Amino acid sequence: MAQKNITERQLEIIEASGKILMEKGILGLTTKNLAKEMHFSESALYRHFKDKEAIISHLIAHLSENITHRFDNILKSNLNPEEKLVELFKSQFRFFKSNPHFIVIVLSDGLMDNSQEIKEAIFQLIQTNTKTIKQIIEDGQKSKIFNTEIDGEYLVHFVMGSFRLQMLKWKLSNFIFDIEKQGINTMINLLKLLKK
Numbered sequence: 001m002a003q004k005n006i007t008e009r010q011l012e013i014i015e016a017s018g019k020i021l022m023e024k025g026i027l028g029l030t031t032k033n034l035a036k037e038m039h040f041s042e043s044a045l046y047r048h049f050k051d052k053e054a055i056i057s058h059l060i061a062h063l064s065e066n067i068t069h070r071f072d073n074i075l076k077s078n079l080n081p082e083e084k085l086v087e088l089f090k091s092q093f094r095f096f097k098s099n100p101h102f103i104v105i106v107l108s109d110g111l112m113d114n115s116q117e118i119k120e121a122i123f124q125l126i127q128t129n130t131k132t133i134k135q136i137i138e139d140g141q142k143s144k145i146f147n148t149e150i151d152g153e154y155l156v157h158f159v160m161g162s163f164r165l166q167m168l169k170w171k172l173s174n175f176i177f178d179i180e181k182q183g184i185n186t187m188i189n190l191l192k193l194l195k196k
Helices: 006-027 031-038 052-075 083-096 103-104 117-141 150-172 180-192
Strands: none
Touching: 006 031, 006 052, 031 052, 052 083, 052 103, 052 117, 052 180, 083 117, 083 150, 083 180, 103 150, 117 150, 150 180
16 A cells, blocks of 8 residues: 555655665664665665655654554444454554564664654554544443443553554564464453453
């Protein structure tokens, strides 16, 4: 899925950035390495993005748009709130299993410290996830599927915190275990805690 207002060449650069992230990590994502991967000069790279920060911000925006598209389709489905939450996480784990470089970006320590642009892009991504999960949980509480004794806002924190911890464990293990299988098992067990 192509991001709005982005050229084909910019998308190619974003995808090449993902490859470098997996091979060399966040410190390896330099304009020099990226230009080499793209087979053109660093100056040519600057015709498409003003700097490395802009590339990372676009990469996060690309991820956010992809998530929004997938989440919207799940929200529009005829599934009940519990099924929607399971489907949402299946979709997430499946996507990240095929695109682990996005986890390298989102969970990189210190990435936000020196960049307001990246901080805002990651905050927007969190807002996208929070809004959808909150809607599903509140629908589940109205349907008496999920616990109504705990405020929906806190349940969202439990869900997102569990997801983030699962992804962090996967990243720290160098992606050696099957995130789709283990992630879904974690979320199904979490659902048992959320239900009435």
